[in-house]
Amino acid sequence: MATTAGQNQITRPTYHEVTRDIAATLGSPSRAYYVLLAIVVTVFVIGVGALLYQIRFGLGVAGYTPPVMWGVYITTFVFWVGIAHSGTLISAILYLFRSAWRTAVYRTAEAMTVFAVMTAGLFPIIHVGRLWYAYWLFPYPNQRQLWVNFKSPLLWDVFAVSTYFTVSTLFLIVGLVPDIAALRGRATGWRKKLYEVTALGWRGTDQQWRHYTRAYLYLAALATPLVLSVHSVVSWDFAMAIVPGWHATIFAPYFVAGAIYSGVAMVVTLLVPLRKVFKVERYITVEHFENLSKLLLLTGMIVAYAYAVEYFIAWYSGNPFERASFWNRAFGDYWWATWTMILCNGALPLFLFFRKVRRSIPALFVLSLFVNLGMWFERFVIIVVSLSHEYEPYAFGHYTPTWVEWAILAGSFGWFFMWFLLFAKNFPTVSITEVKEIIPLPRRERAHS
């Protein structure tokens, strides 16, 4: 049992307090919550409207300009898949490493993962020309007797993303069961029914714990390689192509690091308001943020390093196409996107070397927003800018997104936050059981002496 709690011993709450405080987060929320919910739902609906418009008239309403055949949609797809990664990282990898501080934040991260994948999964569909046939990408038996092309990285994506969604959802649910059991008694009305069902008859008997702990361990063990594979696969969508600026061996680690980077940033973005709104500062403390920001710093520097390597290899390989492509990135029509990305992802995080910044929650919040922005632009630069300057100079083109694309992008945020808000209101966003776990059960000796 991990007795070395990441937080100082003085303010350690008792089991009862934990249950009470976290159960309190499920009470009727403030007005702000509903306002927020209303806003995100509206944004989501706008996005849906834009999508319907696009379906009616064709993808031409988006800004695609050959040779740039992939644009904001794929950029956003990669962005959300990336966001998803930190969740599993925190819940699985840190679990295997037995790092105690994760317990307070992993539930949020995990929920974020599930909803981020749900969002990401929509974009390949939105992006294809005939989305009503998107299901042809699945190898299902059909009268045509045709199958799919497993050599295509897109197929790998289909499998990777759907696997990732399934596993991370299972992971979330399994973690929730004991908590729900703990809340069962306190809830009332329809929620009581809900919890009684979803608790799956959990009582915390010795046998249940026996199987539970094992199962959880193996899930974590499986999720760990999965999280690494998923973004590697996503990166191969690009690395497998011959497009200058895509065709690079560094892509898999580069993308994984970037994914975790953006994911952690998003966790911070979510936790800061969350701990205020639900008054769980006692459980999600500055210590947690400092740990997160260390993670940010690490991954951020890996990403920055990857940028440097890309340019170096472009020069060192002597490949004229690569050189031209990267020259165009830095000084071409899209210089602004490239430099936004470098500033947000490479430069700003360096402030995290200062302990003051790491422990200043407002500073972290702002920084996390910048990182989110920067990571979106990273994908934009990789996808759009590389495509705009390929092999045929005659066929170079310049792509600018249209309002439809921006609306659908915004809509995706609406969709994501809508789910997150609904989750936060109805399920504990801090794990009751695991927070208790890092608090030792009272012992008789200590009590008497």
Added chain:
Amino acid sequence: MTTRGLLIVGSLTLAAATALFIASQSSGDLKAQAGPAPDTMAYTAPVDVDTTGLPGPVQPILYRHDVHAGEFEMDCRYCHYAVEVSASPAIPPVSSCMGCHIIAGSGNPEVQKLRDYWNERRPIEWVEVHEMSPFVHFPHHRHVSSEQGSFKELSLVEKCETCHGPVREMPQVYQFASLKMGWCITCHEKEDVTIDCTSCHY
């Protein structure tokens, strides 16, 4: 167009024969009702059919394939004259109907309809029975002239029937096969014909 020339000559004689045959027995209908068909006939078409409840779309004229192709054993190519030379088999021009029906079939209301069309110089708007998706190219000439696999043993009309079904017994033609891709492929694989996509899709 020598093939077509021969076709026309051949089919005209056939037409003449048919015309005489019909003319010779003005009350042939009754005979057909009464006894079983003479041996000479492969198949006897029912005299009147109730179109309601018959499969297949209702046509502007109840053209009886079972009578023409079945009972009178007319060759498919008499009407669908292009089937051996062209990708599309051709819908018979009204004139080739009138070849016989200028004389034959008087008193038959359906024949009367035909004559009206002819006299009013109106084309007949037949309803398409075998609908194929527009992005599929089905070369009829290649199929009816095929010697591939089991097609070696088949007569022309049998080749037609592999896709079109027993048209010789259809008072009103209906779609016999699904004509879906899987159905095509099954046969192509069985007969060891190409299954290259661009042999049909382009």
Added chain:
Amino acid sequence: MAESSNGMNRRRFLTVLGVTSGGAALTGCSTDEVEKLIPYLVPPDHQIPGIATWYASTCRECPAGCGVHVRVREGRAVKVEGNPDHPVNAGRLCARGQASLQGLYNPDRVRQPMLRTRDGSFEPVSWDEAIGRIAAELGGGGSDIRFVTGYEAGTFDRMVDEWLRAIGSSGRLVVEPQGREAERLANRRVFGLDAVPRYDIGSARYVLSLGVDFLETWGSPVQQARAFAASHGYHDGHMGRYVHVEPRLSMTAMSADEWIAPTPGSEGLLALAIAHVIVRDGLGSPPADARRLAGLLRDADPASAAVRIGIAADTIERLAREFTAGPSVALAGGLGAQHDAAHSTAIATAVLNYAAGNVGQTVLFDRELPRPSSSYADVTGLADEMRAGTVRVLLIHGANPVHGTPAALDFAAAMGSVPFKVSFARFMDETATECDLVLPDHDPLEQWNDFVPRAGVHALQQPVMQPVFDTRQTGDVLLQVARQMDGAAAAAFEVTAYKDFLRQGWRDIQRRVGDRRPFEQFWMDALQRGGVFRDSPLRSVSLAADVANVDAMASWSVAGDGLALIAYPSPALYDGRGANRPWLQELPDPVTKVTWSTWVEMHPETAAEHGIAEGDVVEVHSAYGSLRVPAYLHPGIRRDTLAIPMGQGHTAFGRYAEGRGANVLALLSGDATAFGGIGTYASVTIRHTGEHVFLPKTEGKPRQMERGIAQAITLAELEHGEHEEHHGMHAAPVPEHIEDVLDQWQENQDEATRYGDYEGEHPRWAMSVDLSRCTGCSACVTACYAENNIPTVGPEQVRRGREMSWIRIERYFEGGEPEESLESRVLPMMCQQCSSAPCESVCPVYAAYHTPDGLNGQVYNRCVGTRYCSNNCPYKVRYFNYFDHQHSADPSFAWPEPLHWLLNPDVTVRAKGVMEKCTFCVQRIRDEQHRAKLAGQDRVADGEVVTACQQTCPSEAIVFGDLNDPNSRVSRAAADSRGYHVLGDLNTRPAVTYLKRVRNLVEA
């Protein structure tokens, strides 16, 4: 022809058939709406559904009069191709010819007779009413009746004359912008002969063009392109040399080995100076009396001339030597070079040709001279007459003077004072809208007619299908009018139908060509072959008596410190008559690659001086008017020169032409030049308006960044056995041993992928493109649009780079820095059908895959639209349907009724959201394979499959065939030492082999 469909409504039949075949929408599942099949009442002769019938006719898109074969399916003309038997074009056709179908099916055709009402609008009237009306207006006829036609050489020409005579008038005018007035005048002066010669470019080894766009609009472009390819195309070690002299780098100039940009208007002087040197040094084999030219040439000594031309004197000396080294020809003329002194250019050229002994060798005069068509001076004359009110009735056929003459002339206003004006236009163009009665003529593809493109060639036109609309052939209308008039007019013609009149004429032709057969035989034979073709006897010419005192020194020069403006005819739109054909509008200009609009070509430095960037709207001022046009920065134009193409700026003429660009004629003088033509040069000043537009051009970057995409090599290098062009592809040199390993590996992979690993013997379809023949004329592009149902997307989409042309002509510039000659290269880029195609492996649903016969198959109905294939295509030859161009209810529908009748029933029309691309005309391959199989052939023979682009290429640059047949033409071409694969280093193993362009440069 598709005759005798006895009253059955062909139109309805066609549309219905259109639904089931041609206009078929591509959807995933079959449509559930009920389709109707409508048979013929009586089948038209030799028409079998599903099998195309071909009719020989004549293209009337320009005066060249090429012979065509029209492909007719189920009674609809669906494709126009060159007539191989025709002496003019030998089976080839230009973009304008390919687009003639869009004239036939143009949705903006005048669908029935239209009469102007009091309020000025037009209302439909019956033919009888209309004809009655004309007869009434003509009354007893009279000399105050004027009949304007386009250039007609043949029976209709004769009929109009006879008809006019019958109604007692001689007021006949032929309005043809390419009047070639200057050349005719020159030959009058120099040889005493009012005619234009035939230039035998094919047998010349040295071509000197003095501003002539002989590959674009001048003379007979297709014939000249063929001849030029014969002369200049590289053929085992030999090729001619071509020098082009013009202030701007035109499409024709792009093929030149040397481009000389003289001071605008001074190219005549150059010709004269060359002649001077020839006579001075007695170079070559000049005719005996050539010395009579000495006096005329006296002042044209190289030294002084060079200064005025703006080149080095020794260049002139060199050109003179080159010119006389072998069979050569000098060309002058063309609207694009028609400045006020163009006649002295023509005179100088005639003199030069004579001095070099080319007359009778490469410059040939026919014995029988065509009827000289009237000049622009006559048009101005007519305008004056009309203003003076001495014209009572004006009839206009096949000409659009209101748009085609300088605004300064204000022809429209002049027409205003004519009481009754009749137009026989097929479209409501600027002139027709000024008329009181419009009697739509048949389209050339719907009518009986004939045409004499040159002496000895009598080409027939026959209707290839039932008229699309309620139109009537003007010949018939004239006969009917005559019959309604009293007295002489009625008696003048014994025939009642123009067809009979035509046949009468052909009885004479039969007599003249000395054909003994019965007429019907002769006639049927002529119909099938497209006419009767004889070589015409030549006449020998000698210098005119007073040639010595002809003044050839005149040259045009800019007024004051202004800039020279050149108004040149557009290769696609000609003088503007092509502007209502979407294919031609969307066809990128061969030089600037701009579509759907007008631009002003300007040298980058000139632009910089005025602070002008590409797309900035410039106001161009001349003495006669001003124009606002966006700038296009063109390195291939002199710093003191601007150029604007003709053809746009229509105020009428249908949805595709109206309100696009500007009409450059607004800047030109309304007066005829000394030689009686339009002066297409003007002195102008420019002003930056501060506005900006995005030019709808299809080009990304004009430089190929040393990527060796369009490669060239000099003749000298080839002779020295060098075949590598040095481009910067290998920045990091690969060591020898690695090189070997890579080669070995590539060989293995090539072996493995040659058949795409499919079992059994298959052909490997492949193509070769000879860049030493390709001129960039873009005929292949339009042919591809026609064959493959490619939608036109319009300027807005072109701006977004969404044009769909499966084959595009890439144009790159090399050099052009100060003190460095500018070289331009063109390269037709279509799907390379790679063996190891990057696009195939990334498609998740096998929509892109490799066929056993080596094609890079694209299954439209399987495509989901991930567009991954396009990202991964290094050649960028995959095109995506961003909108629903095939859906009639959609705003972006590309074939408004009846335009959809030209859809090729053998090719699926692609739907919204799918990727499409070139598949080497797979429908033609399959058809040939069916044919071969039924004919009992075991395989398709070489040359039996001909792709649309190959078929039409005027210079025969494209060869197509089976690479697995070692004896096929394409195999031999692919083995050529000039052969290379674009971006071959990517190991995509393309099936398209390009043969390097060869440049015949002078030894330094």
Added chain:
Amino acid sequence: MSAQPSGILASFRFVDAAAEAIRTLKAEGYGDFTVYTPVPNVEIARAVGHRVSPVRRWTLIGGLTGCAGGFALTLWMSFDWPMIVGGKPIGPIIPYVVIAFELTILFGASATILGLLFHAWKTRQAGAYDGRFADDQIGIFVPCASDRRGTVQELLRASGAEEVRVEA
């Protein structure tokens, strides 16, 4: 769960007390008691002394099935309608590794969950329960016949149970 058997339900505040109680119970030969804890606790687990959960076998089998299935699926489908793309072999192994890998994870994870549900269901224990056991109390339920109740209550109190009550 089946009808609740009668027995003694004790609740502890201190984990070591509960552990001691468990040990004595086992020593006295009471095998079929149930321990309720709000969190998994090693000390308790040791005292109860279960063997390692068999769930891991499910994971293994699931994973292997996924891997095999992945290769089978891809290869069979490729050869069912062989189509050349990009001049590559019909059934290359390397790209299919990705699919096989993802299916390994998918099946492994799903099997683990099924295993958890199955075993948790198989080893379910009937007995009295109190909501506090999910909060901060440790509970022990000893099913026993009415005649033994006295001794068991004694035993549990002795090991330090705060509260012992009879569940009939």
